[in-house]
Amino acid sequence: MSVQKDGLEQFVAEVRRRGGSATRLTGAEALVEVQAGAGRPVRVKLKTKRRGDWQAQKSDANPRPENPIDAWVFVDVNYPIGSAPIVAAGWMRDDIQSQVQEWLAADPLRDSTKLRHHKIPEARVAEWRGRWDIIGFPTPATSSGDVTEDNLGAWVFKCNPKVWDLRQYMKDGNDSIEDWSVVDNYRSEMIRNGQRAILWASGPEGGQTPRGIWGLGWTTGQRYPSVDETQGYWTDEDKRHSVRWFAPTDITLMKEPLTAAEIRDYSGLEDLEVFRSPQGANPSWISKDQLARLHDLLEGWPEHEAGSGEPITVGAGGAGFGDPRTNKMIEDAAVDIATDHYTNLGYEVEDVGARNLGWDLTCIHASGDIRRVEVKGVSGPTPSILLTRNEIRSAREDENWELAVVTRALTKPTLAAYTASEVLEHAEGFVYRVDL
Known part of the structure; x- marks a missing residue:
């Protein structure tokens, strides 16, 4: 199923759920006529995406009088249709017009008849999310589909x-x-x-x-x-x-x-x-x-296990949860998996873990790209790991440093790579040295 067809089906189903009807009009554009009640039908332009931005035309700043529309509906097939931004056509026309004017003013040599595409990012229309009243439907407080910490x-x-x-x-x-x-x-x-x-x-x-x-x-x-x-x-x-x-x-x-x-x-x-x-x-x-x-329909809910109280081992080779022997098996498996991963990406890989540099693998690509990779392995599915002070120092000082975490290292290994900035953003003090 195409993305446009998927979006159309979601929109039509939601209109019907709200008690209205929706009919796709013929033509290349995704135009839909919506009847919400006893009033006149409204015509909407449907834009659908699966990722990235919605795509429009710069010419939408000057809509054709023979093909008027009342609203734009922006569908992201990864989101519930109830929270789709529904934008009044006049506002959308003026917004595109102002952006096109800024784009032309930035470079007088630009030609909007040749570079016709116009991107509409989510942030541009976020304030219109769930505005079904624009096309004649009441908007209950619970219908938008937006999730918050409170609800x-x-x-x-x-x-x-x-x-x-x-x-x-x-x-x-x-x-x-x-x-x-x-x-x-x-x-x-x-x-x-x-x-x-x-x-x-x-x-x-x-x-x-x-x-x-x-x-x-x-x-x-x-x-x-x-x-x-x-x-x-x-x-x-x-x-x-x-x-x-x-x-x-x-x-x-x-x-x-x-x-x-x-x-x-x-x-x-x-x-x-x-x-x-x-x-x-x-x-x-x-x-x-x-x-x-x-x-009321369930017999109970499993207890949540916080995961606290696990033994921690800290040594010259790093830090981790569990017993040292198992940790060594997991670490070796993770290094092997990471080595294969970067080799398959075209890097020459050198294991430097024994030199205590702040990373385990030096990876050099023929293009000149260098990655200094710290490898961590865990037995479970959650990439929660411990880093030594030396590893944190490398993450702060070396722009080529990155972290490779192998989850389920001994059973069903999955590798995820993180940049130094991502690691430092989530790092927090957990183990401290105390000399008495």
């Missing part, structure tokens, strides 16, 4: 069994989910340790994996990028290779799901986002009010 009840991580084989995963004896893929948006940026998490199976309501809640638990940290994602239980190669971010979780799988039919029949839960926007990207969510109602 978040739980994150909902959706699993399509046709893409990731949940049934086989459980048959193989697995009883928990340690992480889940998410898209790069403001929601995934909000994920922190200790937030409630739900695993939702999408798809049909019957079959081996009926639609509904299959797991309950918690998030265990901030999202983290994935560089190399192994096959695992993925059944769709394109989907697997498109994964860029993961959220660490501790979700306990249920022996029997709480089905979508059971949830929908309960008062106050029929309007969950997974019902309204089933095609929306991960993560979805439920509000605190919805969570309170959902608790």
